[in-house]
Amino acid sequence: MARKPPTSPRKNASQERSRATVDALVEATARILVKEGFEQASTNRIAEIAGVSVGSLYQYFPSKEALVAAVIERHNEEIMAIVRTALKKIADTPLDKAVRQLVTVAIEAHRINPKLHRVLAEQIPRKHLKDVEAFNREVHTLVRGYLESRRKEMRKVDLDVATFICVSTIESVAHNTVLNQTEMLTEKMVKVLVEETTRMVVGYLR
Amino acid sequence: MARKPPTSPRKNASQERSRATVDALVEATARILVKEGFEQASTNRIAEIAGVSVGSLYQYFPSKEALVAAVIERHNEEIMAIVRTALKKIADTPLDKAVRQLVTVAIEAHRINPKLHRVLAEQIPRKHLKDVEAFNREVHTLVRGYLESRRKEMRKVDLDVATFICVSTIESVAHNTVLNQTEMLTEKMVKVLVEETTRMVVGYLR
Amino acid sequence: MARKPPTSPRKNASQERSRATVDALVEATARILVKEGFEQASTNRIAEIAGVSVGSLYQYFPSKEALVAAVIERHNEEIMAIVRTALKKIADTPLDKAVRQLVTVAIEAHRINPKLHRVLAEQIPRKHLKDVEAFNREVHTLVRGYLESRRKEMRKVDLDVATFICVSTIESVAHNTVLNQTEMLTEKMVKVLVEETTRMVVGYLR
Amino acid sequence: MARKPPTSPRKNASQERSRATVDALVEATARILVKEGFEQASTNRIAEIAGVSVGSLYQYFPSKEALVAAVIERHNEEIMAIVRTALKKIADTPLDKAVRQLVTVAIEAHRINPKLHRVLAEQIPRKHLKDVEAFNREVHTLVRGYLESRRKEMRKVDLDVATFICVSTIESVAHNTVLNQTEMLTEKMVKVLVEETTRMVVGYLR
DNA sequence: GATGAATGAGCATTCATTCAT
DNA sequence: GATGAATGAATGCTCATTCAT
Numbered sequence: 001m002a003r004k005p006p007t008s009p010r011k012n013a014s015q016e017r018s019r020a021t022v023d024a025l026v027e028a029t030a031r032i033l034v035k036e037g038f039e040q041a042s043t044n045r046i047a048e049i050a051g052v053s054v055g056s057l058y059q060y061f062p063s064k065e066a067l068v069a070a071v072i073e074r075h076n077e078e079i080m081a082i083v084r085t086a087l088k089k090i091a092d093t094p095l096d097k098a099v100r101q102l103v104t105v106a107i108e109a110h111r112i113n114p115k116l117h118r119v120l121a122e123q124i125p126r127k128h129l130k131d132v133e134a135f136n137r138e139v140h141t142l143v144r145g146y147l148e149s150r151r152k153e154m155r156k157v158d159l160d161v162a163t164f165i166c167v168s169t170i171e172s173v174a175h176n177t178v179l180n181q182t183e184m185l186t187e188k189m190v191k192v193l194v195e196e197t198t199r200m201v202v203g204y205l206r
Numbered sequence: 207m208a209r210k211p212p213t214s215p216r217k218n219a220s221q222e223r224s225r226a227t228v229d230a231l232v233e234a235t236a237r238i239l240v241k242e243g244f245e246q247a248s249t250n251r252i253a254e255i256a257g258v259s260v261g262s263l264y265q266y267f268p269s270k271e272a273l274v275a276a277v278i279e280r281h282n283e284e285i286m287a288i289v290r291t292a293l294k295k296i297a298d299t300p301l302d303k304a305v306r307q308l309v310t311v312a313i314e315a316h317r318i319n320p321k322l323h324r325v326l327a328e329q330i331p332r333k334h335l336k337d338v339e340a341f342n343r344e345v346h347t348l349v350r351g352y353l354e355s356r357r358k359e360m361r362k363v364d365l366d367v368a369t370f371i372c373v374s375t376i377e378s379v380a381h382n383t384v385l386n387q388t389e390m391l392t393e394k395m396v397k398v399l400v401e402e403t404t405r406m407v408v409g410y411l412r
Numbered sequence: 413m414a415r416k417p418p419t420s421p422r423k424n425a426s427q428e429r430s431r432a433t434v435d436a437l438v439e440a441t442a443r444i445l446v447k448e449g450f451e452q453a454s455t456n457r458i459a460e461i462a463g464v465s466v467g468s469l470y471q472y473f474p475s476k477e478a479l480v481a482a483v484i485e486r487h488n489e490e491i492m493a494i495v496r497t498a499l500k501k502i503a504d505t506p507l508d509k510a511v512r513q514l515v516t517v518a519i520e521a522h523r524i525n526p527k528l529h530r531v532l533a534e535q536i537p538r539k540h541l542k543d544v545e546a547f548n549r550e551v552h553t554l555v556r557g558y559l560e561s562r563r564k565e566m567r568k569v570d571l572d573v574a575t576f577i578c579v580s581t582i583e584s585v586a587h588n589t590v591l592n593q594t595e596m597l598t599e600k601m602v603k604v605l606v607e608e609t610t611r612m613v614v615g616y617l618r
Numbered sequence: 619m620a621r622k623p624p625t626s627p628r629k630n631a632s633q634e635r636s637r638a639t640v641d642a643l644v645e646a647t648a649r650i651l652v653k654e655g656f657e658q659a660s661t662n663r664i665a666e667i668a669g670v671s672v673g674s675l676y677q678y679f680p681s682k683e684a685l686v687a688a689v690i691e692r693h694n695e696e697i698m699a700i701v702r703t704a705l706k707k708i709a710d711t712p713l714d715k716a717v718r719q720l721v722t723v724a725i726e727a728h729r730i731n732p733k734l735h736r737v738l739a740e741q742i743p744r745k746h747l748k749d750v751e752a753f754n755r756e757v758h759t760l761v762r763g764y765l766e767s768r769r770k771e772m773r774k775v776d777l778d779v780a781t782f783i784c785v786s787t788i789e790s791v792a793h794n795t796v797l798n799q800t801e802m803l804t805e806k807m808v809k810v811l812v813e814e815t816t817r818m819v820v821g822y823l824r
Numbered sequence: 825g826a827t828g829a830a831t832g833a834g835c836a837t838t839c840a841t842t843c844a845t
Numbered sequence: 846g847a848t849g850a851a852t853g854a855a856t857g858c859t860c861a862t863t864c865a866t
Contacts, residue, residue, distance in 0.1 A: 017829070038331060043857055053831045058858065123331045158398070165379060165402055172378030173371060192364070196371055196410075204406035220846085248839055250849095259848045260841080270840065429850070455836060456853095465852045470837065570810070577791060577814055584790030585783060604776070608783055612822035616814075632825085660860055662828090671827045672862080682861065 518586035
């Protein structure tokens with residue numbers, strides 16, 4: 001790191017430059033993943049698309065995997081931001097409205113960048129997906145927290161089991177809705193699916 | 207090329223030999239996939255494990271992908287065999303018993319070869335998974351058929367939507383149950399999950 | 413390896429082919445080492461010069477180092493063949509004649525492929541030179557054996573020490589003679605050096 | 619570029635700073651060479667260890683080779699200082715005592731920094747070792763000078779040949795003594811080797 | 825002068841596929 | 846049909862060196 005120069009601007013300048021490079025690399029990786037798939041995403045190609053040299057790529061990411069992991073993390077973070085916000089808003093909402101909101105948000109989240117979501121879901125060797133564990137755990141914890149606070153509206157049920165089933169269900173409906181038939185994805189259809197899923201989950205919890 | 211007339215015994219012998227080679231190759235691929243993961247599964251290695259030369263491998267499979275596809279197809283076929291049988295048995299069974307049976311079978315099916323299932327689910331570039339579409343369609347059709355025959359026990363609902371939601375739900379619970387926590391997989395826990403899932407689905411359909 | 417075909421010719425043919433490839437690779441490595449130095453010796457270049465694909469190179473040698481090691485071993489083996497032969501011939505020869513012969517042979521041995529010898533001596537990361545240890549030990553053992561058999565002609569002296577000093581001396585004179593000034597290497601000069609070195613060593617042992 | 623006039627204190631300060639940087643770089647190179655070997659010694663790493671930026675490194679050394687050369691030169695200079703001093707002290711000393719001194723000094727010199735000596739001897743592409751030529755020549759000249767002054771104690775012999783042989787011998791014994799077996803390096807053993815080598819060389823010259 | 829981010833040629837190595845035997 | 850030696854395009858990655866700040 002050497003002696004830091006006394007002026008912050010220089011430091012910031014360099015930090016910003018680094019940050020820009022890192023962003024460009026992650027963005028380029030995501031773009032290639034979407035446009036050409038995982039197998040085409042070579043490090044040299046990523047660097048080229050990012051407008052950066054391979055050397056720089058390796059200055060910031062120790063391996064190709066790290067780069068893919070960064071893309072995944074960024075995507076997950078975007079999803080989690082939505083989910084967290086939704087769960088906060090929901091906090092004091094009764095079960096049926098809350099579940100409907102949750103289902104809606106799940107589909108929305110999967111739709112942020114559906115192509116990327118598909119590639120991530122379908123083509124990435126899961127080696128990279130350890131982060132996903134943490135992501136799953138957080139969702140579980142948040143949903144469990146909400147359900148706990150609404151226990152009086154619910155029948156007697158093991159909270160972990162209920163959480164597991166609800167999250168699985170909502171997630172899979174959202175996932176399949178987004179990934180499956182494009183024709184199915186009329187807004188009307190989505191609304192139907194939201195209603196139906198909500199009905200099922202709420203019916204189950206009550 | 208063969209100087210001998212195509213007497214059927216010889217022909218059969220050769221056909222059997224071919225069949226054996228093909229089987230050995232698919233089996234070897236599956237084994238490597240399970241033991242060492244997709245990335246380690248090189249064609250040379252597969253041929254070696256199968257006790258066959260690479261040349262022979264390419265006599266029977268035009269590419270590595272074809273080989274992986276064959277493994278997937280074999281696995282799916284095993285699953286489908288179970289599902290088809292289950293759905294036949296269920297045909298005249300009332301909704302709740304039938305759904306319980308379906309959930310049970312779904313988990314069983316995912317458990318046939320859980321390690322292979324995991325690798326297939328987690329490591330295989332989905333390029334190979336076009337076959338899965340057909341598989342999904344068949345399941346949808348079969349389940350839809352059953353539901354149609356039980357319409358009187360059900361509330362009024364779009365059959366395709368209901369099928370989509372039920373299949374998604376059952377599949378995801380089974381999938382997550384098998385892939386997730388090992389500790390969770392006590393038989394007792396599995397029973398609880400079966401009951402809960404059944405309750406949710408039946409509650410939804412009625 | 414698969415079923416071996418019953419006829420030896422086929423087997424030999426393939427063995428010969430392999431052998432030819434291996435030889436070509438080792439030879440190419442040596443040539444590049446001599447002509448362009450260690451740093452220029454990339455595996456792709458070696459394969460190219462050998463008239464073989466990189467893939468084939470890696471079929472026979474697990475790494476670049478293995479290739480260099482093979483060159484060294486081949487060179488050392490050539491030297492050792494000479495040294496072993498010389499020591500056999502010498503077995504019943506009196507000290508002075510024997511030492512003269514040894515010195516002569518040492519210089520000869522270093523002259524087999526002096527350019528390669530130089531490169532090996534000067535440019536090869538010694539990582540590769542573990543084999544050289546064995547080589548040194550063998551020389552030590554052989555020379556010690558001879559000296560032991562001639563003990564009566566020698567003054568009282570620790571045999572290992574004497575061997576160490578004699579081998580070091582002869583080796584270094586031979587090495588420096590071959591590596592140093594080209595002008596020095598007139599045949600006449602070499603004879604002088606042989607005589608002088610012999611005189612020194614014999615004088616020391618007696 | 620500098621706005622300040624080149625007052626000598628400042629200049630000195632800067633000169634000293636330069637000198638310190640150069641020293642730090644050479645020292646860092648030597649340290650890495652010893653601890654991690656030539657292959658690990660990247661310029662970035664050297665600069666880092668020296669507490670300096672790569673840019674600064676290239677301000678003082680035009681290439682990695684130059685840096686390694688500086689290490690070699692420093693090491694050789696240390697050795698030569700010892701050798702020169704020894705030869706001065708020896709100037710009026712009779713042959714046997716002088717040779718003993720020379721052998722002793724040779725071993726001492728190789729022992730100044732034996733690890734560095736080993737790395738320099740074993741891992742450095744000799745491209746860098748042109749300097750060594752000059753070093754060798756100086757040793758030759760110094761020893762020849764001494765021998766010339768002692769001609770009356772010696773038999774008739776070509777001085778260059780005798781010098782070449784003596785230097786080779788002493789150098790190789792010292793080198794092998796230091797590099798070879800660690801067990802061999804008891805002080806007692808070293809003394810024996812000194813005596814024996816002296817005996818050989820003196821016996822040869824007389 | 826000093827910094828360290830950026831460069832990119834170059835390297836060792838892998839592996840799906842071909843084809844002479 | 847079977848074999849396995851041979852292929853070579855392609856990949857991930859390193860590191861000496863440059864240059865904008």
